[in-house]
Amino acid sequence: MKRKGDTKKFLAIIIPIVVVLSLILGGKYFTGKYFRKAPNTINIVDEKESVEFVSDRDLHGELPDNFPNQFPVYEDAVIEESWETRTDDAYAVSVVWRVKGQPTEIYHFYEQGLLLADYEINVLSGDSSSYTITFSKTQKSGFIGIVEDGQETLISVTIGDNSN
Helix, strand or coil, rough: CCCCHHHHHHHHHHHHHHHHHHHHHHHHHHHHEEEEEECEEEEECCCCCCCCCCEEECCCCHHHHHCCCCCCCCCEEEEEEEEEEECCCEEEEEEEEEECHHHHHHHHHHHHHHCCCCEEEEEEEEECEEEEEEEEEEEEEEEEEHHHHHEEEEEEEEEEEEEC
């Protein structure tokens, strides 16, 4: 039996992941690789390459070896899921943690931790039960979704690196 809040929790985790991957892959698409700019015009090149995934693998609840060292991870967070996706032009990792703690407390942890690590942040939405935050630093960017799940909270982080 599906509970009423299950859809909200699912969307709070999946939407940021989809958006980040779209931004990373779309960013490569729209940054000039497929467009030629002339003064005050943009001409779309007719032949567009399709994005092919080099790999898309489940990390079986482990952080990837190249997870950013300076990225904050909430204390006592337990990894529920993790996976990585590579293309020829970009790399992204997604991790979902489960933790005891309130969404507002966790939001403040990430806000402070990301700012201390020199990330730029933007809160897309937030209330006492869920938050969506974007972050960026040099070639890395991503989303954090924080959502209440009963007595616990889910933290979904997707980090993209398009420095390849």
